[in-house]
Amino acid sequence: xxxxxxxxxxxxxxxxxxxxxxxxxxxxxxxxxxxxxxxxxxxxxxxxxxxxxxxxxxxxxxxxxxxxxxxxxxxxxxxxxxxxxxxxxxxxxxxxxxxxxxxxxxxxxxxxxxxxxxxxxxxxxxxxx
Numbered sequence: 814x815x816x817x818x819x820x821x822x823x824x825x826x827x828x829x830x831x832x833x834x835x836x837x838x839x840x841x842x843x844x845x846x847x848x849x850x851x852x853x854x855x856x857x858x859x860x861x862x863x864x865x866x867x868x869x870x871x872x873x874x875x876x877x878x879x880x881x882x883x884x885x886x887x888x889x890x891x892x893x894x895x896x897x898x899x900x901x902x903x904x905x906x907x908x909x910x911x912x913x914x915x916x917x918x919x920x921x922x923x924x925x926x927x928x929x930x931x932x933x934x935x936x937x938x939x940x941x942x
Contacts, residue, residue: 837863842870
C-alpha cells in the first residue's frame with residue numbers, strides 16, 4: 814500500500830495537501846517493512862504527520878525489541894549455571910544481544926528521539942515540547 818501511495822504521489826506531484834493527507838491516512842505505519850519505513854522517513858512527498866507516525870512506530874518497535882532483549886537477559890541471569898541448556902530452542906530464542914548491539918540500539922533510539930523532536934518543532938513551531 815505504501816508503494817502504491819508513493820507511486821501515485823510521484824505521478825501526481827501537484828496533488829493537493831488534503832489529497833496527500835487522505836491517501837497517507839490509509840497507510841498503517843506499524844505494518845511497514847524496515848525498508849519502507851526508512852524510505853518513508855526520507856520521503857518529501859509525504860505529509861509531515863505521516864513521517865512522524867512512521868518515526869513513532871519505529872521508535873516503539875525499537876523500544877519493544879530492547880525491552881524483549883533486556884527481559885531475556887534478566888531471565889538468563891536468574892537461572893542457576895547448571896540449569897542453562899544451550900542446545901534448547903528456548904535458549905536460542907532468548908539470545909542476549911552483544912554490547913555492540915545494545916549500544917547501537919541506544920544510539921538509534923537517541924537519533925529517533927531527536928528526529929521526532931525536530932519534526933514536532935516543524936509541525937508545531939510555537940508549542941513547547
